[in-house]
Amino acid sequence: MGTNICVTFFAFLCLIALSNAQTQFLRWCVISEAEQKKCQDLKKVAASMYANRVPSYEVIPLIECVLGKDVYNCMEKIQDNDADIMALDTGQAYFGGRYYNMMPFLAEKYSPGGAGTGTGDGMNYYAVIVAKRGSQFNVFQLQDKRACFPGVGTAAGWLYPIGEFVKKNGQTNIMQVTECNAIVKTATNFFKSMCLPGALTSFYNPFGNNPARICELCSGFLEKKCSTDDPFAGYDGAFKCMSEDAGDVAFLRHDTVAQMAMNSSYMPDNYELLCPNGMRVPVTDYMTCNYGSIPANTVMTSSLKTKPEVDVYKNFLLKAAQWFGPSGQYRNQFDMFSSQPWGYFNRRNLLFTDSTQTLVDVGEKNTYYSWVDNDFYQIMEYHNACPLITARLCVISKQEKKKCEKMMMAFNAKDLRPSLDCIKGKGTDDCMKLISKGDADMVMLDPGDVYLAGKKYGLEPFVVEDYGNMNASVHVVAVARKRDHYMTLFNLKKKRACLPGIGRGDGWIIPMNIFIETEQFIPQHCTLFENLGQLFIHSCIPGAMDKDYNPNQKPVSLCEGCAAGGFRKCQRTSEDQYFSSSGAFRCLTEKGGDIAFVKHLTVRGNTDGRRQSYWARNRRSDDYELMCKDGRRTHIDDWENCHLGQIPASAMVTAKYKSEQDRTIFWQLLNYGQQFFSSDIEGDFHLFDSGTWYNDLIFSDDAVRLMRLDKSMQDYRNYLGQDFINKVENLHKYTCVPVKPSKKSSSSHTSISLLLLAAIFILQLVV
Template sequence: MKAILTLLCGACFFINVHGQVRREARWCTVSAEEQVKCETLVDAINERDALGESYPPGFDGGYLKLPQLMCVQAMDRFDCMQRIADNNVDLIQLEPGIGYTAGEYYNMLPIMAEKYVAGDNDDGLSYYAVAVALKSRPDVTFDNLKGKRACHSGVGRAAGWVYPVSTLIETEQMPIVECNVPVKSAAAFFGPMCAPNGLTRYYNPFGNNPVSVCENCQGDIEEFCTINDPYAGYDGAFVCMASGDGDVAFVRHHTLTESSTSNTTWTPDDFELVCTDGTRRPYDQAENCNWGEIASHIVMTSNIHNPELQSEFKKLLTLLSLDFGEEGEHKDIFDLFESRHFGKANLMFTDASKALKDVVEVDGGNRLTYYDWVGEEHRRRLTVLNTCPIQQARICVVSDYEMTKCENMIMAFAAKTLKPDLNCIMGTSVRDCMEKIRLGDADLITLDAADVYTAGKSYDLVPIAAEDYTGYEAANYYAVAVARRTDSHLTLFNLKQRRSCHSAVMTAAGWIIPVDKLIETGQIHVRGCNSYFSVGQFFSKSCVPGVLNSHYNTKGTNPVNLCEACSSGGNMHCERKSDELYFGNSGAFRCLTEFGGDVAFVKHTTVRENTDGRNRADWARNRRSDDYELLCNDGTRKDIDSWRYCNLGLVPSNAVVTAKFKNAETRAIYWTLLNFAQQFFASDGNDDFSMFDSMLDHKDLIFQDSTVRLVHVFPENQTYEAYLGPSFLRAMERNANIDCVTGSWSASWSPSLLLALLSALLSTLITI
């Protein structure tokens, strides 16, 4: 009779043939061989129960009183960790390198530890990381590993990766190729390698790791360079080297004797240890010739399980160790720490294990978390592994709200150990930030296209990344004019003496493009070379954040009515920063919705971002997108989704800029930091932090909230001229070169423009 599985209160229980309800202990396996061993263990438990013999003290009732062991096969350990996080499985054995990842990213904790020496004390709760080479290859030494073929148990594993690679980086043998990507550094240092998982998504998020990291692996299509590759794991890495497909293997010290004694092709005496002092030693001298001492492997479970359930799991594992371990009374039924007759080594547990020990009983109970289990030295090694030539990347912000978000970014980036470290510098304005970056007192800031022009022309700054608002690497957007649907008489050609809302002075969508359009169509006639004065004469009242700031009001003559429609009070009124509630694209749209203006000049995504429940702020909560329309160049109006055909012009996206004097390597490091960060924090649904989301009432902090991702500005385009393109450059230059005699652009009107004006005039007459 088969068991019946039921779900009860989110936990999986088991009803056996006797009607007893037992909680499952679902063990996650990662290969067919491990699944067979696990299922064989389940059979051994049933056989042990059937014997009717007594159980050790404290285990009255035996396995029937404990959770029922079940076996669930997954693709790999990361799949297992995700299943544990989702409460679909419960238990897995992990070596400390991957165990640290499990604790940090999957909320798991250690409950039992492998013990490699018999006895009740704390001896045997660690092992050595060693490098092994054939005795016949005396040329393989610590000082000449460059270019050698390396065999690793797996990327991310302690003895097979973290300790050897960190040692080579720390001793400056291995140069840093790219921050946050030690796989690339290892690939550049070694020759052809087998480093399983080196091309998987977790360690290769951008899909551009060199294929040489897997060149010497041996698996078929599905197993190639995975944890199931024949050359994966400690045993696989040793065979990779011993078979001549590698020059050096990075393994644990037990591996050499286990693998060599189980294979008749070689003996332990055929190998030597490669020491970090440049010498070589016999295979049995790992204590004096190793690359570090590492905490033993651990059985881990979800941290969300209550202490009572964790205790039940521990009792089950303890009884398994007492029954089937090295000194188990029923080892003849099943050998818990032997795997080779199942087809592979180290299945479920390390074959070198003698027993399992409750972590509560280790070191007086001071190593109960993944963090404490691996220890200070392992954590230091991880820091070394993420060594970066640049210590910090300083983002310049211009408001208290941006500073708050930036400080949250610091914590989020640090939690993912991203390098270089992020820092935040407060500037008094965007221009002040430009100056700070020019002088080397800050490194990065995200700028509107018009500010990119100013930053490049006046401050020698260059773009390195651009915001993408579509997800298709389209680093641009459309500038549009938005009006209320109820103001149906309003067109782009009868805005005189209306009220206007602008994202900010000298921004692309909020000022450059619309003012350029109004001057080009002859509606604004600039007098005295002062476009600010002429715009103030054209509109009755406006909110143009920053227009009275000294950078833009050099003579103190800019009209105050350009700030009269702004919302914030005191010193923040009409400031070119998020302290002004009507600042930015969302702020300009808010100005329109709250009847501060009749038209808002914004980017084409703004209306959608702030209507139909997409913005939870009070001012946007009940806004409907169909209450607004776009004003078109031909004098007509269209719905807000027709921006592709009804816009004022195409604008380059906002860009992250840095100083021109920064070399190519430094710029690449900044981009890598941002690129890695967005792999973790691009989603607005991320509970920890979202790069492209801002707090209520203050949108577009540091980055535009409509950003889907950042895209790289390739080195050949890292000038403001190349990034902005000829069309936008002409608009910027026209703004700076108004004909002071005619009061218009020096270029003559085109026939197409005259036709558009005539069409608009006819449309207006028909309406009248």
């Protein structure tokens, strides 16, 4: 109690002394209890020094120590203006600059040359791998060994050595990439067990499914285990992990062993470096046995800070380094660049690296882009290694192309691999053809198109949309305006119809079968389009004049209700604003028709303020009703008892010859993409949103996520089900549009192989 009173009184006196000077808060974000204690010691001694030795005209920072859960939480606090500065490892500084809008303003400087201190001009350090002398393995024999890391994202302890492990430069790479965009999982599959502090944070574990053995070697208790406060976290912790036989190998800075040998029983001669060439050498030979030279660590703040604010931080820290550094006259009161022997829970490298000699102004290199060198960016590329270079998504309109390009930029901003590429086809059939020829990789299709893709081109679904029910299906409903209460599903003669598109499950297959089932007309051979034109005075059925679906291109009344003008009118793409399920509902709301055939989610998703498109902003759900097969009309939410049929969800398809690895890579790209850009995530881009002018671009706006199909379901017949296929094929005799397998697509790859074999055989005969 008495101690607390003294501390409070001391702080009070300091505040009085500083009252005549200008003050500014400096909120230092720390990541462990040990760092917090050192920060508080700096706070007390700095206040005392400034009270007596700083001119009254100088702005004086009042230090506050802000405890973050980990490095990335501190970055968030600085981005959100809940903290001001923090010192960062060079590797983690990259992520601070790229993802949290932070910039460096000071850098650590080490002693030039000399074992266990620094290199060159003192502005770099080396990444090394250390093992106990006498252990019988080299760097090429690390698979299934126990590995100790200082922390995920650290330059010397993670980025540089792991980047080198996955590098391909004409030689066999040490570590095979097992999952794109998940280098942590690749390392986990390589090592027997690990301690990788920070690997369970959302930044490196977005799906929460990183294996448990990623932290198996860590020694922290409860929430401290595998955190930045774990006893085996940091370079000193990783060294202890290895030296205490918890692990076989440690990933360290070149000066870690020398630091640990000071004031302790550790002997440098008991350890060796594992070199990239397979040799083992003494720890003092780090200049010839390392995994890269790394720019010095930095002190960073938000890029939004003004120059006067940053200057206050900078001047204070430079003066503190002069006062409390290795040659500072007040070092006996506080040792700024040492964590020993001050009793900080026996931890090292707190706030700064213990081998730091002073701090220097980064000058014009005040962005993380300019601070790190080209070698660093090359290492980051290795971390993004993926067996496939690109994933080519086929789109069917210029609007989808624009969304795809935004998607491509968004994915690139998150370093997602493989790189997304956007291929524009003339339509869905053209996209199917491009994929079958190998000129594109995947396309998102309505279930009606999935049937054609499988039947004609041998394409297979592998990813499907989920609308919140997790069963990869959706119901088709008939919607009418409530005020048209006289209209039922049995008196549609001379009415106007809005359908999402010809050939689609929701906009053609189910409605046409219903018309036939309820005897709205009785079609004969090849008369379906004529019968439909006789039933409705006019309609909007995007694609109804397309020769691929309607060879005779009659009657024109099937397109008269569509809203687009010129060449865009009635196109089976988003060029016509009434295309797709949301487009068909828009057609109804804008008096383009009296009835719309849509998905059961469409009305609710486009009314009552749920959609920001200008045409949907003032729509009320209670202005519309469902029309049932038994003649009833009911509320739009009663679709379970009043629907026309159930259809499979839209699916992403790829070529049959694509390997399981390729499909897995495509899925991982989409899965990580939806993790970052789903509809409930803040940002300018969302996978399941088409903006204010268009509907259902690439993905359905009603979708909430994508799901991967089980291997047994990656066949269009198994996925669609026999009932849906029967409905599709039931219409063939009435449309007279043959659906035949494309010989070229189904045998193109085999044919090329046969031609090559034939050519080799002929050459052998000639010889």
